[in-house]
Amino acid sequence: MSFCLAACQPNGDTGRYDEVEKPTTSAALEWRSYLGDTGFSHASVLAQINTTNVGDLEEVWRFDAGGGADDGATQMQCSPIVVKGILYCTSPLLHVFALDAATGEQLWRFQPPADRGLLPNPNRGVVYWELSDNGDAALPKASYESQRILYTAGSFLYAINARTGRLIPSFGNNGKVDLHEGLPERFADATVIATTPGSVYENLLLIGSRVDEFRGAAPGHIRAFDIVTGALRWVFHTIPQPGEFGADSWPDGSLASAGGANSWAGIAIDEQRGLAFVPTGSPSFDFYGDDRHGDNLFANSLIALNAKTGERIWHYQFVRHDLWDRDLPSPPNLITLEYEGKEIPAVAQATKTGHLFVFHRETGAPVFPLYEEPVMGAGVAGEQPADSQPLPLRPPPFAQQKFLPTDRTPEMADAVQRRITDLDRGDTFMVPSTRGMVLYPGMDGGAEWGGAAYDAREQRLYINSNEVPYLLQLTAVPKDLGMGPQVGYLALCSGCHGADLKGDGVSVPGLLQLSDRLSPFEAYEIITRGRGRMPAFPAIPWYARAAILWYVFTADEPSEIEPDGEPAAAGETAYLNAGFQKLTDPEGLPASKPPWGSLTAIDLTRADILWKIPLGDYPVILKLGQSGYGAENYGGPVVTAGNLLFIAATPDQMIRAYDKHSGELLWQSKLPAAGFATPITYAVDGRQYIVVAAGGGKLGQASGSSYVAFALPEKMARLKPLVLDASD
């Protein structure tokens, strides 16, 4: 049931929007913003599909968004929105489209103009905005331009007419705004993109960014753009400027060149209080901080900002002077807790270490007690680690904390035991060394970008997690190499292509003037899956691949770098993380004891775990005729009033429904590719739908480009109301 053949023509507008639009639909029955609402609840009042009938779900439409590679080079992580019966999302190549949410029929498609930096970065969603009745009078309510889709592709934020799919010329520069806006001029060429959609507060779009994680990365300024005009309204410096609060948590003179501390997981908005909650990531460079001694505010922090002005209200730092890439990986959840008759407006933040922190939304005071966990080890020369890091006493961690070697088979146990003998392990915060350490949970969580679902009525939070170990090992490199992406090139590519990018003149091609021969995307595909005698590099994260490519594409001069120069003098050494390596057994499966991925229900009335189960499996485990080990997973859950929890996220290509009270598996269906994305649920014309993107392209899985919709058979759906009545 693909509509793609004709409909995948770019910029097609079928003119059917007006027929399909359902202006009177209630917002509560739809999914009008990313992850359900501005507090990222991932929750729905819909109960037509429930624990007794979920087994009857059937696939009702499938939409091929087109343009994906089939071999793992592209991803599609978009979690759609549905507004007035229209579903909006993106394709692997970052086209944005509108569909009839009941049938999957395409209404229009917008293809971003290719710019030289456009690599198909993962995109997790889009934003719908419409002029409110009391909004800016400069735009007449009747104007078609008053309904907008905002989304990013590469370094641009686009404003698109939600009814026609055309750019809105009065926004920014002919419909787009450059995400470098508001950053110092020096970063004009640095990677600045956004994987997560911005968040709407009144007529402002608040947006964070994805920057590369090497030295020289752009700083993570939070920007607010006027949705009507595209004008930049305010900037909050996540790396303070000299004289600003927090500047003294950096060494003198370092602020001008410091980068990172960017917010890539999503900004929650408390509309009633006018507050924005911004989770940030590590400062650059991630694993070695000799040029950033100090706590490095506001990296690895949750920052509460005045949404109107960008002024800081409070902040909490989770990791001081991060050396482990412990970005805050998940969108915060706005939650309301009831204790002893009192209502606490709170915000919950999950971490890569597998902990849930809960704060009072207005003051930032922790709701549950915290303690200080010591940082162990001295680290490499020049490093000055923090003494300790905060962790919550309650609720208990939702991911395993102690690395236990695999016991899958005696051979694997034995091999892993030998592999880890000389590695540091055992503590949550051990300073990275050249000896190497087991980072557990690994660099990709614990929690990840899917985030948690929150059931407000029962005060329960549902979260999936990764529980696999990574190897974190520093390699000494001469300091004069800098720590920019060229170091990645030198480490991974120069052995064949030459430090001067000229190849060997025989069998390895040079990479100078690459843009004459290849588009960035073509080059990205070659690095991702290899070609001929060129090896594949699937294990380094896409943004590191993109950063190295950026270096290759912009290096039009033979490199000035001399890697074979004099050995570096003492104090002239810097340290690089040798790889983004998972620690595996000889068969390529995680070196830790399963489960390797799990789904956990946390009861916040008791600040305790209600249930925890392994989530999904790796295809190779299933091929061995085994299951129940859990697998790494990407994409969050959705919780419904039908007492269900829907989640895809796993490499076995399944979407599953669980009983939210018990964690019992009630239904599953195989997707055309792994659903590394957060599903959604909504209703159109009395029928409840579940939709998920099946984009694959992670964890060694094939890519895909389909959105798949499930519902109860039509006759059954007609008999069952959408929501429970008050007496239920």
Ligand code: HEC
């Ligand atoms: C083991 C040697 C080796 C390594 C390491 C290597 N390459 Fe290659 N690369 C090759 C060979 C050989 C080719 C030609 C492939 C073919 O036959 O099509 C190639 C081709 C390419 C091409 C296509 C060039 C063209 O003109 O079509 C790009 C781009 C590229 N490599 C980038 C990289 C990058 C970036 C890295 C580091 C992440 C890297 N390579 C690491 C050997 C290597």
